[in-house]
């Protein structure tokens with residue numbers, strides 16, 4: 001093997017190892033994991049589930065912890081507007097009674113796929129107050145571009 | 158070569174798909190500009206489905222079939238494949254499958270995009286057509302493998318496969334392993350379900366099977382481009398490939414790692430544990446290595462060629478490359494785009510960075526660098542050599558071909574650059590209108606959407622120039638250039654006895670083992686969760 005070739009190979013292997021190391025660190029040590037919850041639900045009975053029969057923001061610990069039960073369906077989110085205080089621990093539970101949807105809070109790294117038959121759980125914390133746009137980023141039929149919601153992050157509780 | 162007509166026919170179908178696909182692409186970029194309303198959202202998604210299927214499946218598959226046949230026959234010095242009848246059957250099946258799927262797509266009864274995620278349901282004809290297409294490629298692959306065996310048995314048992322053929326066989330191995338996934342999805346889930354024989358399917362299981370197929374699919378596109386870079390490019394420059402051994406290592410690494418990586422498309426899915434997602438992250442980065450090796454080998458090969466032509470200096474040799482030759486400049490540009498595509502791919506593959514770009518405009522930005530440039534531009538470039546070689550006609554206009562390549566470069570830089578930035582800003586992909594009621598978060602997107610559209614216009618012009626040039630070439634008068642063009646794609650006699658790296662049977666077995674490790678348990682996990690599945694939501 002040519003000596004430059006060997007040097008390049010070593011460089012490539014080290015680079016890949018470094019990437020993986022960084023990813024592993026954030027994944028396992030810093031808790032930046034992709035979603036991995038495994039709860040199933042019957043898509044035809046979403047409205048019978050007490051969490052999703054009334055999609056809502058639930059205050060678990062005022063100012064600190066909030067659960068958001070959300071239904072993503074063709075072509076809207078319920079609730080359409082959400083409000084949480086900055087810095088609170090927010091847990092989204094999202095499911096779909098029809099097709100697959102996306103869920104993305106524009107300008108943040110909060111997003112996940114919503115798959116009928118499963119409950120998507122996302123943990124988030126919003127540090128910057130303001131009004132955020134939530135969009136569906138998984139094609140869900142001809143009204144896909146209508147599908148959005150608002151998230152208001154308030155200054156204080 | 159008796160099968161020349163079939164090869165040529167395959168190229169022509171692929172060009173037709175490219176042309177039609179480009180028109181749809183143009184429509185998409187224009188429609189996405191705020192304020193522009195050309196078609197309804199139904200039509201947009203019909204067009205997007207057609208664009209994805211035409212470009213990613215029809216253009217690529219037909220071109221690859223013809224290129225692979227050409228490479229095998231040339232490099233092995235054979236006049237025809239094992240069975241020309243099988244060849245004909247394969248092309249007929251792939252064509253039939255394409256037509257069966259095209260009918261519902263173009264009439265708006267299969268607007269499910271090229272990923273056809275259930276429970277969106279298309280007309281059953283769409284799924285059946287896609288399956289027939291895949292079966293056609295199986296017949297095709299079997300025939301080529303039998304051709305190689307026939308060559309082996311006629312006194313070539315002790316020699317290595319020529320590198321190009323080695324690449325083709327590797328591509329076919331990957332394809333056979335990959336298509337198990339989509340065949341299972343079609344036969345066990347989507348076809349019976351779309352016909353109403355079963356009530357529900359599990360959409361997560363479908364995604365699992367689809368991406369088991371969907372990632373190696375990209376190597377089915379990419380490896381033929383690599384074959385061109387490893388075999389045609391050196392001959393254009395009058396040199397041998399820098400390292401034949403490492404080139405083989407590259408193909409072997411692809412066989413090993415192209416399939417057990419599919420969860421990098423499903424990082425954001427519920428129902429799959431982080432550990433499995435992380436395992437697929439590791440294998441995904443492993444599959445980064447063969448491309449790093451390729452970057453070295455093709456650059457070194459070009460440098461050798463350039464120095465032979467009198468190039469000197471640390472980087473000055475770059476100027477001595479045959480930039481005036483459109484086939485060369487197309488392939489070189491394709492490689493440059495692929496370097497950027499690879500860098501972006503490392504972002505997608507980081508299972509936590511993926512949060513930022515997943516399902517945003519970044520993704521089409523990325524895939525137009527890879528399949529849309531590294532592959533498509535290589536195929537266009539090599540066409541400038543192959544068509545004269547196949548038909549004995551002179552390329553209609555080299556100048557026009559050069560302009561075509563330059564337009565692609567400028568257009569793709571604009572289009573893909575803008576799409577990448579849009580993605581980082583959170584603008585979603587696959588969306589008819591991204592203004593979202595004029596929400597302030599979308600305001601900064603407009604200039605980028607306009608830039609993407611401008612790039613799209615240049616790309617369409619490039620495709621039109623290509624098609625015009627090809628059309629004129631085919632109708633031109635025969636010329637004496639055939640000899641020279643053929644020289645560039647001719648075999649050097651294969652040298653040496655096969656080594657460990659040539660033991661493709663062994664590597665196929667290891668690859669299957671890796672697939673089992675990466676997929677058995679998480680698939681069983683999904684099944685054991687026992688999601689009741691979802692009934693169809695008709696899109697027709």
Ligand code: HEM
Pocket residue numbers: 178179180182183185186205206208209212213216270271272521524525528529530533586587588589612613614616617620
């Ligand atoms: C004429 C040049 C082209 C233009 C203007 C163009 C434009 C576009 C646009 C705007 C999108 C995204 C639409 C959306 O997400 O809503 C897209 C998607 C796509 N394009 Fe292209 N494209 C071109 C060439 C190509 C080529 C050469 C290939 C591959 C060989 C290709 C493959 C794809 C694929 C696979 C998708 C994803 C479809 C999907 O999301 O379902 N395109 N194209």
Ligand SMILES: [Cu+2]
Pocket residue numbers: 101102136137138139140141144145147
């Ligand atoms: Cu949607």
Ligand SMILES: [Cu+2]
Pocket residue numbers: 371372375421422
């Ligand atoms: Cu992939």
